[in-house]
Amino acid sequence: MADVLADDEVLYRRVVRSYLPADGDPPSNLAFRPNREDTDGISFYRAKHRTPVEIATPSRGGAESQFVGVLRAGDVRAIVGELIVDPADPGHVTAPQLNWNNRRDQIQEEWQVRLGTEACKEVVDPSETPPRRVWQQ
Numbered sequence: 001m002a003d004v005l006a007d008d009e010v011l012y013r014r015v016v017r018s019y020l021p022a023d024g025d026p027p028s029n030l031a032f033r034p035n036r037e038d039t040d041g042i043s044f045y046r047a048k049h050r051t052p053v054e055i056a057t058p059s060r061g062g063a064e065s066q067f068v069g070v071l072r073a074g075d076v077r078a079i080v081g082e083l084i085v086d087p088a089d090p091g092h093v094t095a096p097q098l099n100w101n102n103r104r105d106q107i108q109e110e111w112q113v114r115l116g117t118e119a120c121k122e123v124v125d126p127s128e129t130p131p132r133r134v135w136q137q
Helices: 052-056 073-080 106-119
Strands: 010-015 042-046 067-072 084-086 089-095 120-125 132-136
Touching (some): 010 052, 010 073, 067 106
């Protein structure tokens, strides 16, 4: 049986600390820009399977922990269309239409901005206990 991703389900997205402006503006579009490994789409993580601390931990040996953006699946889906739950890891979700190969197309660049300004509801710093909200829509 497939694990259905409901519109009201909470998703997390790793946000590099420098991608959150200090002036209170929403996360930079760079927080939602695909990197070289995102050939199958940018990644989100399901809150029912992961904690913000797990998401903030550097995945590729980075030096510092990162912030975590909090989004609703329905808001992300309204911007980028399809979201795919990884059958091998139901805590991992990809947005295949927003990937490394098309990251500079005009519509994908617009999606990157909209994910930060419309879909991201808050950003937390999970290095503190409890996680401290550092930005909220």
